[in-house]
Amino acid sequence: xxxxxxxxxxxxxxxxxxxxxxxxxxxxxxxxxxxxxxxxxxxxxxxxxxxxxxxxxxxxxxxxxxxxxxxxxxxxxxxxxxxxxxxxxxxxxxxxxxxxxxxxxxxxxxxxxxxxxxxxxxxxxxxxxxx
Amino acid sequence: xxxxxxxxxxxxxxxxxxxxxxxxxxxxxxxxxxxxxxxxxxxxxxxxxxxxxxxxxxxxxxxxxxxxxxxxxxxxxxxxxxxxxxxxxxxxxxxxxxxxxxxxxxxxxxxxxxxxxxxxxxxxxxxxxxxxxxxxxxxxxxxxxxxxxxxxxxxxxxxxxxxxxxxxxxxxxxxxxxxxxxxxxxxxxxxxxxxxxxxxxxxxxxxxxxxxxxxxxxxxxxxxxxxxxxxxxxxxxxxxxxxxxxxxxxxxxxxxxxxxxxxxxxxxxxxxxxxxxxxxxxxxxxxxxxxxxxxxxxxxxxxxxxxxxxxxxxxxxxxxxxxxxxxxxxxxxxxxxxxxxxxxxxxxxxxxxxxxxxxxxxxxxxxxxxxxxxxxxxxxxxxxxxxxxxxxxxxxxxxxxxxxxxxxxxxxxxxxxxxxxxxxxxxxxxxxxxxxxxxxxxxxxxxxxxxxxxxxxxxxxxxxxxxxxxxxxxxxxxxxxxxxxxxxxxxxxxxxxxxxxxxxxxxxxxxxxxxxxxxxxxxxxxxxxxxxxxxxxxxxxxxxxxxxxxxxxxxxxxxxxxxxxxxxxxxxxxxxxxxxxxxxxxxxxxxxxxxx
Numbered sequence: 001x002x003x004x005x006x007x008x009x010x011x012x013x014x015x016x017x018x019x020x021x022x023x024x025x026x027x028x029x030x031x032x033x034x035x036x037x038x039x040x041x042x043x044x045x046x047x048x049x050x051x052x053x054x055x056x057x058x059x060x061x062x063x064x065x066x067x068x069x070x071x072x073x074x075x076x077x078x079x080x081x082x083x084x085x086x087x088x089x090x091x092x093x094x095x096x097x098x099x100x101x102x103x104x105x106x107x108x109x110x111x112x113x114x115x116x117x118x119x120x121x122x123x124x125x126x127x128x129x130x131x
Numbered sequence: 132x133x134x135x136x137x138x139x140x141x142x143x144x145x146x147x148x149x150x151x152x153x154x155x156x157x158x159x160x161x162x163x164x165x166x167x168x169x170x171x172x173x174x175x176x177x178x179x180x181x182x183x184x185x186x187x188x189x190x191x192x193x194x195x196x197x198x199x200x201x202x203x204x205x206x207x208x209x210x211x212x213x214x215x216x217x218x219x220x221x222x223x224x225x226x227x228x229x230x231x232x233x234x235x236x237x238x239x240x241x242x243x244x245x246x247x248x249x250x251x252x253x254x255x256x257x258x259x260x261x262x263x264x265x266x267x268x269x270x271x272x273x274x275x276x277x278x279x280x281x282x283x284x285x286x287x288x289x290x291x292x293x294x295x296x297x298x299x300x301x302x303x304x305x306x307x308x309x310x311x312x313x314x315x316x317x318x319x320x321x322x323x324x325x326x327x328x329x330x331x332x333x334x335x336x337x338x339x340x341x342x343x344x345x346x347x348x349x350x351x352x353x354x355x356x357x358x359x360x361x362x363x364x365x366x367x368x369x370x371x372x373x374x375x376x377x378x379x380x381x382x383x384x385x386x387x388x389x390x391x392x393x394x395x396x397x398x399x400x401x402x403x404x405x406x407x408x409x410x411x412x413x414x415x416x417x418x419x420x421x422x423x424x425x426x427x428x429x430x431x432x433x434x435x436x437x438x439x440x441x442x443x444x445x446x447x448x449x450x451x452x453x454x455x456x457x458x459x460x461x462x463x464x465x466x467x468x469x470x471x472x473x474x475x476x477x478x479x480x481x482x483x484x485x486x487x488x489x490x491x492x493x494x495x496x497x498x499x500x501x502x503x504x505x506x507x508x509x510x511x512x513x514x515x516x517x518x519x520x521x522x523x524x525x526x527x528x529x530x531x532x533x534x535x536x537x538x539x540x541x542x543x544x545x546x547x548x549x550x551x552x553x554x555x556x557x558x559x560x561x562x563x564x565x566x567x568x569x570x571x572x573x574x575x576x577x578x579x580x581x582x583x584x585x586x587x588x589x590x591x592x593x594x595x596x597x598x599x600x601x602x603x604x605x606x607x608x609x610x611x612x613x614x615x616x617x618x619x620x621x622x623x624x625x626x627x628x629x630x631x632x633x634x635x636x637x638x639x640x641x642x643x644x645x646x647x648x649x650x651x652x653x654x655x656x657x658x659x660x661x662x663x664x665x666x667x668x669x670x671x672x673x674x675x676x677x678x679x680x681x682x683x684x685x686x687x688x689x690x691x692x693x694x695x696x697x698x699x700x701x702x703x704x705x706x707x708x709x710x711x712x713x714x715x716x717x718x719x720x721x722x723x724x725x726x727x
Contacts (some may be wrong), residue, residue: 003388006274006395009265016266031487035254037340038372039333039495071341073254074245075680076494078177081254088133090191095177120139120176122189124511125245125497127255128461 028066035081043079051102094119115121141187143178157205197222245545253341261383272447272463282543291467293479298452301545310439314447319359325366329528330557335453339373343380349456431631450540474500478544488562519564527556530636532643568665580637591634594625608659670694685715
């Protein structure tokens with residue numbers, strides 16, 4: 001992108017804000033967000049990320065699922081952490097999502113619309129940007 | 132098809148011990164009985180970090196948060212919430228009216244103790260996407276600073292917010308900026324101190340890894356405030372991911388015209404460059420850091436003159452810690468009044484801590500100033516691992532001190548931690564339990580300071596060595612009572628006479644442990660005993676011949692090996708060769724191996 005002016009920055013912010021709110025990026029409405037700070041990566045987040053990509057493909061969902069990375073969610077004791085956003089379902093954060101849980105996540109949550117047992121955690125704080 | 136409701140039952144150890152298992156089973160049973168099995172999914176979750184009010188049940192998507200739930204409540208939850216779509220009011224969490232809450236921001240009435248200002252984007256946005264940062268009000272503060280505010284107004288706003296340096300010392304950020312802005316000179320610099328070196332601390336690393344643009348934005352704002360056009364981020368080479376993400380962020384910002392020449396057409400220029408440190412602890416000290424950026428050996432110089440007057444290459448320089456800078460964009464977008472409504476009288480805003488050690492929920496946390504250590508350790512942290520007894524918490528790393536049980540209810544602020552003989556430090560928080568030996572801990576921190584002392588001034592160079600030698604002697608059972616006086620005497624001299632705060636605070640951990648655990652030191656000295664079993668020279672492993680059945684398991688595990696004995700006959704440990712690794716102690720199934 002070329003250098004922006006003030007107005008262009010404001011316009012970009014508005015359009016991107018809408019994207020983030022809708023959580024609809026590139027026409028994909030399901031999002032899987034993997035916590036990839038050093039702590040997550042040390043606990044195997046890269047392998048989880050790869051396994052998720054693999055499982056999404058195996059289940060033919062690559063057209064509707066976007067897998068993204070983010071920084072540390074703060075829950076270092078249950079890394080790797082994964083947030084899942086599916087329309088019509090509550091957004092949840094899962095902890096201890098090692099690569100071997102990827103299949104269960106895709107089949108149960110994305111396909112079956114059921115939450116996974118024993119992995120759900122709370123987002124540690126309310127989002128100040130939502131007020 | 133997705134379910135209408137999801138009921139989350141906390142399956143953390145705390146809640147499980149208060150019958151959350153039964154609640155889970157009863158909810159499933161009730162859902163079936165009342166014929167709504169298909170409409171609701173009941174799942175067990177990880178710990179919600181709110182164990183004191185457990186068992187916790189949370190219902191989605193209504194976000195109903197129930198505390199102190201009993202199995203007999205299952206029927207009502209299903210009947211009301213799932214069938215009628217109404218909350219069960221009597222079980223909903225209500226904030227205790229009796230707590231002396233220093234936190235004033237209205238919207239922290241949620242059950243959570245954490246409040247994320249610095250970490251607002253961490254774990255939310257993709258750190259390698261400038262668009263996502265922009266979407267969440269990123270570079271909005273910069274817009275304001277460049278087009279709507281004068282440098283004086285920016286400084287006034289930062290001053291009014293009450294923001295203080297998060298590197299540990301707590302110097303008011305606005306005052307620092309004002310000093311640099313008034314200092315004469317046509318070239319000025321902004322430096323970000325990302326040389327995080329305390330053992331167990333990783334707040335700055337995570338902030339940069341999760342939200343690199345917030346640092347860049349703040350540096351440009353600081354540049355406008357003091358009329359600087361060049362910034363440096365001094366970051367240790369051991370943080371490769373953070374460095375990568377900063378590099379990505381810098382190139383994105385430059386490409387989009389948010390950094391470099393004529394930012395957003397405002398006519399203001401600002402550039403940021405990285406400088407990688409080799410990992411010397413002393414380079415976290417600002418004057419040493421500046422010398423290192425200049426290409427010289429990282430050694431501190433006396434202050435004053437402060438860097439704000441005479442810093443990098445002798446020019447006025449604002450040097451701020453990562454966390455301090457990450458607060459700045461929020462101060463400008465939300466305003467000083469909003470920011471200063473969080474926290475205590477003199478310590479405004481929040482503080483990020485890296486909670487580690489013998490704690491259940493270790494992690495990166497952010498709480499409003501004024502939160503107590505007890506809330507952090509027992510609510511957010513979920514208490515001590517394996518049900519052990521809490522012994523103390525070290526704040527401020529090798530420059531701080533241990534804080535013990537009786538002081539846990541003190542609200543955290545810069546002043547309160549200093550009055551407890553510790554300090555805020557950068558935010559490492561290491562929790563210790565009954566298995567940690569205080570002499571051993573002091574020795575560890577002192578060894579760290581011996582390694583990291585730059586050697587320029589004698590009090591630090593010699594003092595840390597002497598104190599370490601004495602601590603080592605005590606840990607080997609060869610100490611004398613007069614050693615404690617010597618430790619205190621040397622410590623006082625170091626605190627007073629050292630050139631920088633590395634030496635000036637190196638004695639703190641030892642002083643604090645002597646103050647709170649003198650009996651433990653005396654036990655090492657007089658009884659040659661280490662109650663935590665950490666000081667190897669004071670431990671003796673023996674086999675009780677009456678309990679030993681001669682299975683030989685200990686002998687097979689012994690790495691030396693120094694355990695001998697006939698089959699089915701009591702075995703014996705050759706103490707002269709024993710390494711005290713404790714393998715035999717762990718291996719014995721009959722409690723025949725003793726440790727004393």
